[in-house]
Amino acid sequence: MRFPITILLVVLAVTLANPTNYGPVYAxxxxxxxxxxxxxxAYKGTNxxxxxxxxxxxxxxSYTVALPDGRKQIVDYTADHGRGFVAKVSYSGKAQHPKVSGPAIVFPQNGGGYH
Incomplete structure (x- = not known):
């Protein structure tokens, strides 16, 4: 009696462990x-x-992203099975960089870490 039940459980386990319907179903x-x-x-500068x-x-x-230098990046795109993904990237605005910078950051060497 144990042998047929064992065989049934093994077949059931193999069937459940190896499904044939992987992935989503597409229309x-x-x-x-x-x-x-x-x-x-505006508070975080995210746009x-x-x-x-x-x-x-x-x-x-298309999608747009406000870049850290003040410009806006614009990506216009098309995609199909024949040509694939085709993008045209452009920018608007002028890059702004600070003219004044702070002192150089110096890290301690040879194990002289912060305590």
Missing amino acids: AVPLPYGFNYAVND FGQTEKSDGNSVWG
Whole structure:
């Protein structure tokens, strides 16, 4: 009686350990979609956003990022199965760099750490 139950449990364990339906299930026909978002936090200096649309075959959109030097980076892109991902990167504004800097940072050497 133990042998048939053992065989049944082994078969069940192997079946559960090796499923044939890995990954998500995708629709047979790609669906059109569109979305956009924007984040602008003046206190932290965070400013970015994205817009994207698809007709089910191709995707096109753009995203922007405020860079630390004061410029804005704009990436316009398209993507499809024939040409792949194609991006055009541009910048607006002028880079701003501080003219005054503080003293050099010096780290202690030979184990002279902070206590």
